[in-house]
Amino acid sequence: MPLYLPIAELSMNIFLVMGMGALVGLLSGIFGVGGGFLMTPLLIFAGVPPAVAVATQSNQITAASVSGVIAHWRRQGVDFKMGGVLIAGGGVGAFIGAEIFTILRAQGQVDLMISLAYVVFLGLIGGLMFWESMRAIIRQRRGIVPPRKPREERHKAWIHALPFKMRFRKSRLYISVLLPLVIGFFVGVLSAIMGVGGGFVMVPAMIYLLNMPTNVVIGTSLLQIIFVTALTTVFHSVNTQTVDIFLAILLLPGAVIGAQFGVRIGMKLKAEQLRALLALMVLLVCAKMAVALMVEPPELYSVTDMDVMGEHN
Amino acid sequence: MIARLAIFCGLLLGLAVPVNGLVTDLSNKRIEIRYSFSGAELILFGAVGSTNIDVRQDDYDVVIVVRGPESAAVVRKKAKVGAIWVNQDNLRFPSAPGYYAVAATRPLKEIANPVAFASYGIGFHNLPLVAETGAGLAMPDPEFRDALFRLRSNEGLYRQERDEVAIIGQGLFRTNVHLPANVPVGEFIVETFIFQHGSMRSRNRIALTVDKEGFERAAYNFAHGYPFWYGIVAVFVALGAGWLAGVLGRK
Numbered sequence: 001m002p003l004y005l006p007i008a009e010l011s012m013n014i015f016l017v018m019g020m021g022a023l024v025g026l027l028s029g030i031f032g033v034g035g036g037f038l039m040t041p042l043l044i045f046a047g048v049p050p051a052v053a054v055a056t057q058s059n060q061i062t063a064a065s066v067s068g069v070i071a072h073w074r075r076q077g078v079d080f081k082m083g084g085v086l087i088a089g090g091g092v093g094a095f096i097g098a099e100i101f102t103i104l105r106a107q108g109q110v111d112l113m114i115s116l117a118y119v120v121f122l123g124l125i126g127g128l129m130f131w132e133s134m135r136a137i138i139r140q141r142r143g144i145v146p147p148r149k150p151r152e153e154r155h156k157a158w159i160h161a162l163p164f165k166m167r168f169r170k171s172r173l174y175i176s177v178l179l180p181l182v183i184g185f186f187v188g189v190l191s192a193i194m195g196v197g198g199g200f201v202m203v204p205a206m207i208y209l210l211n212m213p214t215n216v217v218i219g220t221s222l223l224q225i226i227f228v229t230a231l232t233t234v235f236h237s238v239n240t241q242t243v244d245i246f247l248a249i250l251l252l253p254g255a256v257i258g259a260q261f262g263v264r265i266g267m268k269l270k271a272e273q274l275r276a277l278l279a280l281m282v283l284l285v286c287a288k289m290a291v292a293l294m295v296e297p298p299e300l301y302s303v304t305d306m307d308v309m310g311e312h313n
Numbered sequence: 314m315i316a317r318l319a320i321f322c323g324l325l326l327g328l329a330v331p332v333n334g335l336v337t338d339l340s341n342k343r344i345e346i347r348y349s350f351s352g353a354e355l356i357l358f359g360a361v362g363s364t365n366i367d368v369r370q371d372d373y374d375v376v377i378v379v380r381g382p383e384s385a386a387v388v389r390k391k392a393k394v395g396a397i398w399v400n401q402d403n404l405r406f407p408s409a410p411g412y413y414a415v416a417a418t419r420p421l422k423e424i425a426n427p428v429a430f431a432s433y434g435i436g437f438h439n440l441p442l443v444a445e446t447g448a449g450l451a452m453p454d455p456e457f458r459d460a461l462f463r464l465r466s467n468e469g470l471y472r473q474e475r476d477e478v479a480i481i482g483q484g485l486f487r488t489n490v491h492l493p494a495n496v497p498v499g500e501f502i503v504e505t506f507i508f509q510h511g512s513m514r515s516r517n518r519i520a521l522t523v524d525k526e527g528f529e530r531a532a533y534n535f536a537h538g539y540p541f542w543y544g545i546v547a548v549f550v551a552l553g554a555g556w557l558a559g560v561l562g563r564k
Contacts, residue, residue, distance in 0.1 A: 001349075002349065002350075002351040002494070003349065004346060004347065004349065004350040004351070004494065004529060006346075006525060006528075006529040006530075006532045006533045006536075007532065007533065007536050009495065010494065010495055011350060011351045011352075011494035011495075059547050059548070059551050060551070062548060062551040062552060062555065063551035063552070063554050063555035063558070064555060065555065066551075066552055066555030066556045066558075066559060067555060067556065067558065067559020067560075068559075070556070070559065071559075108387065108389050108400045108403060109399075109400060112397075112399055112400065116397075226552075230548040230551075230552075233544050233547050233548050233551070234541065234544035234545060234547075234548065235544075236544070237536065237540045237541065237543050237544030237547060238540045238541050238544060239540075241536050241537050241540055241543075243536070243543070243544065243547050245532075245543075245546075245547045245550055245551075246532070248547070248551060249550065249551075249554055252554055252555065252558055253558060256558040256559065256561075293396075293397040293398060294396055294397055294398070295398075296393070296398065297391060297398055299463075299464070300390050300391045300392075300398075301388055301389065301390050301391075301457070301460035301461075301463070301464060302388070302389050302391075302400070302464065303386055303387070303388050303389075303460070303461055303464045303465065304386065304387045304389070305384060305385075305386055305411070305497070306384065306385040306386060306387055306405070
């Protein structure tokens with residue numbers, strides 16, 4: 001059943017769209033990740049223009065993160081002060097990201113930037129995760145338990161040397177406000193140019209750099225993601241009119257239902273195996289995008305309609 | 314006196330070449346793009362009528378040109394930079410038709426010589442396309458012009474030598490007009506030419522409108538006319554839908 005998407009200006013099969021939502025929802029449920037970094041490439045592979053895929057995905061992530069943040073809030077798993085600092089950094093990052101996006105779109109280079117950003121980030125994250133999970137699996141087989149350093153030692157010295165310290169009671173931290181601001185900013189830029197929530201960068205950063213207790217990490221990162229993707233949605237709407245709310249809403253039911261099943265499947269698998277699988281999947285998407293950049297395309301030319309607002313009614 | 318003579322001559326000419334004798338109509342003159350839109354198929358009917366062509370005695374050819382609204386288009390060419398392929402050269406066409414289709418009773422080259430088609434602007438290669446360069450408007454690089462034609466043909470937006478006009482007999486003819494799902498919205502012109510012995514004998518034009526309707530139109534206009542508020546609404550709809558999906562998903 002075809003459905004005409006008025007903003008993307010193309011006709012897509014409604015079951016294909018919902019199926020993609022369900023597939024990504026399933027994977028995000030299994031692996032406990034947001035799924036934006038899988039959905040955006042999938043939309044691009046399905047023929048959605050990359051710029052529309054990225055902007056729409058921001059909108060979809062806002063929707064997909066609501067119930068999670070409510071659940072974490074109920075069980076006191078959100079550090080609102082830390083969230084606020086991350087959002088402040090993220091808002092500025094998203095604004096700058098959206099400006100870069102707009103400039104490159106006018107020059108016909110936005111698709112290239114999206115692909116490059118994906119190849120670099122998926123390659124880095126996937127590679128790191130794969131290496132780390134393989135090490136964990138090998139250690140487990142050999143029965144080695146790595147000694148865990150006490151919390152104070154794990155906190156790097158240079159982080160304590162930074163100025164503008166602030167107290168975050170919920171996270172039991174007294175650290176420089178600059179660090180979460182910079183992390184938030186970086187995630188905001190990624191959100192705007194890649195159509196991701198940025199959890200895959202922010203969660204490790206919160207654990208390893210900020211050293212936040214794990215019970216507030218997910219809730220706080222979701223809070224930041226909701227606000228930053230909401231801002232990104234508005235920025236993209238204003239700059240490039242590429243947010244297709246219908247596409248975003250269509251992806252949602254599949255994503256929610258898929259995630260419920262995914263969580264159940266995920267609970268039956270071991271954490272290290274899960275991470276190794278996720279790492280492989282991330283590397284696979286990365287490889288596909290890298291190959292697409294490097295292989296000589298069958299058609300060297302492309303055409304873009306340069307409709308100026310108002311002329312196209 | 315001279316004016317009267319001119320009118321008289323005009324009338325005489327008008328009588329001699331009664332161009333109004335050609336009549337065409339479309340099965341639908343207003344295409345509405347709705348949520349289920351996946352392209353449209355129109356039927357164009359025409360009758361040669363009381364022209365100077367004797368439909369019983371002489372063979373004639375029909376060429377139908379459907380032209381969509383014009384807009385600026387940029388054609389880009391990829392080149393290898395290091396290890397990857399990057400958009401490099403580009404050419405901007407300030408006004409290229411968003412849809413262009415030519416249907417005829419026979420292959421164009423059998424109907425008339427290229428000069429005849431050029432003078433009426435029939436066929437993609439006779440479109441008055443110009444390119445915008447740093448030094449003003451110029452003739453486009455044929456490579457880019459061909460690429461525009463090829464790319465839009467692949468999308469079903471440019472159709473030439475693909476559709477046939479069927480002559481039903483007694484001066485009646487018909488053809489199908491194929492509009493793909495990605496057809497641009499706006500005013501279309503459907504021009505019908507009658508050729509005989511290699512020269513144009515009669516022509517007429519009718520209009521066709523393609524527009525987004527109802528909800529689709531409202532959504533599009535809202536997104537482009539009030540982008541900030543569209544963004545705000547999109548965020549709140551997402552928040553509401555996400556909350557609802559969470560509530561329903563738990564049950």
